[in-house]
Amino acid sequence: MVVKRIVDLRSDTVTKPTESMRAAMASAEVDDDVLGYDPTAARLEREMAKIMGKEAALFVPSGTMANLISVLIHCDIRGSEVILGDYSHIHIYENGGISTIGGVHPRTVKNKEDGTMDIDLIEQAIRDPSFAICYPTTRLICLENTHAHSGGRCLSIEYTDKVGELAKKYGLKLHIDGARIFNASVALGVPVHRLVQAADSVTACLSKGLGAPAGTVIAGSKSFISRAKILRKTLGGAMRQVGIICAAALVALEENVGKLESDHKKAKILAEGLNKIKGLIVDVASVETNIVYFDIQEGSSITEVELFKSLEAHGILVMPEGPFKFRVVIHHQISESDVQYTLSCIQKAVTGLSAQNGGN
Numbered sequence: 607m608v609v610k611r612i613v614d615l616r617s618d619t620v621t622k623p624t625e626s627m628r629a630a631m632a633s634a635e636v637d638d639d640v641l642g643y644d645p646t647a648a649r650l651e652r653e654m655a656k657i658m659g660k661e662a663a664l665f666v667p668s669g670t671m672a673n674l675i676s677v678l679i680h681c682d683i684r685g686s687e688v689i690l691g692d693y694s695h696i697h698i699y700e701n702g703g704i705s706t707i708g709g710v711h712p713r714t715v716k717n718k719e720d721g722t723m724d725i726d727l728i729e730q731a732i733r734d735p736s737f738a739i740c741y742p743t744t745r746l747i748c749l750e751n752t753h754a755h756s757g758g759r760c761l762s763i764e765y766t767d768k769v770g771e772l773a774k775k776y777g778l779k780l781h782i783d784g785a786r787i788f789n790a791s792v793a794l795g796v797p798v799h800r801l802v803q804a805a806d807s808v809t810a811c812l813s814k815g816l817g818a819p820a821g822t823v824i825a826g827s828k829s830f831i832s833r834a835k836i837l838r839k840t841l842g843g844a845m846r847q848v849g850i851i852c853a854a855a856l857v858a859l860e861e862n863v864g865k866l867e868s869d870h871k872k873a874k875i876l877a878e879g880l881n882k883i884k885g886l887i888v889d890v891a892s893v894e895t896n897i898v899y900f901d902i903q904e905g906s907s908i909t910e911v912e913l914f915k916s917l918e919a920h921g922i923l924v925m926p927e928g929p930f931k932f933r934v935v936i937h938h939q940i941s942e943s944d945v946q947y948t949l950s951c952i953q954k955a956v957t958g959l960s961a962q963n964g965g966n
């Protein structure tokens with residue numbers, strides 16, 4: 607039987623649990639976590655609180671639920687407004703849950719190419735309370751680190767601290783969607799707790815670059831996490847013997863954080879290689895972590911659908927992102943050889959389609 611080689615670059619969420627994760631899951635000590643007795647969940651939460659430098663932490667099923675819970679706690683009074691990036695994950699990809707479920711009004715500020723928002727524009731977006739007769743009340747600012755839509759760019763300590771100071775000046779809270787905060791920490795060479803020091807709450811996904819099968823952790827003050835626990839139950843996210851999943855996450859923390867640096871190197875190699883293929887463009891300098899966007903050059907005879915289908919036929923799975931754009935994401939189950947194989951397949955596909963379409 608010929609086994610077709612598949613290189614799955616659609617996302618860092620596609621990783622399969624490793625043997626050590628499966629073994630840890632099989633032998634995990636568990637109990638009813640809704641009642642607060644699961645020892646493995648408690649261990650993961652203690653560990654994550656320490657890493658994130660916060661008083662407490664809570665395991666929830668997904669990054670989406672973690673953000674929703676966090677925003678809803680900070681904006682628990684009706685008529686609250688949150689300032690967030692126009693290309694933030696919360697605003698674009700989470701079903702508008704903060705509005706539909708939480709009644710929270712979003713006020714967007716343009717995300718710059720590096721994933722930040724201009725601090726002056728954030729300040730201008732804060733509502734003047736003296737006109738509360740018409741305005742909603744600003745209560746929260748959200749940042750995203752790394753910023754997914756800008757290609758996994760990192761928000762620096764300096765930037766995050768400045769936004770934190772601004773939030774304090776106006777009596778607002780700061781939440782960080784840290785779905786890929788470990789990638790940012792490794793790329794910037796600073797510990798996670800320092801990177802999120804200014805935040806009142808922060809989330810970290812275990813199921814992305816870290817490679818656990820599921821789950822996200824929220825960290826914050828003890829009182830914030832007590833409220834988060836109640837809201838998690840309300841939203842149906844409290845699970846009984848959840849230690850089975852948390853056991854895999856503990857292995858991910860132990861074994862996979864150290865692999866992120868190599869993921870970032872492979873992403874850079876991939877970006878540089880793609881940029882050398884005639885007809886494709888990558889902003890190599892913008893590749894700071896594990897996400898790479900590449901474009902089909904303007905005026906090319908190749909369409910996105912054609913290239914996508916041709917790559918799929920070669921076993922190279924990527925994510926189409928627009929009329930001429932693709933996203934590829936490196937994770938710990940992508941080897942250097944996979945990167946080289948991917949480059950050779952993409953080169954072949956582009957050359958073949960160009961010849962077929964009689965263009966450049």
Ligand SMILES: Cc1ncc(COP(=O)(O)O)c(C=O)c1O
Binds near residue numbers: 669695750783811822
């Ligand atoms: C930046 C960011 N935040 C939040 C999420 C949501 O995570 P989940 O898919 O676990 O709901 C994602 C998912 O890709 C993300 O990229």
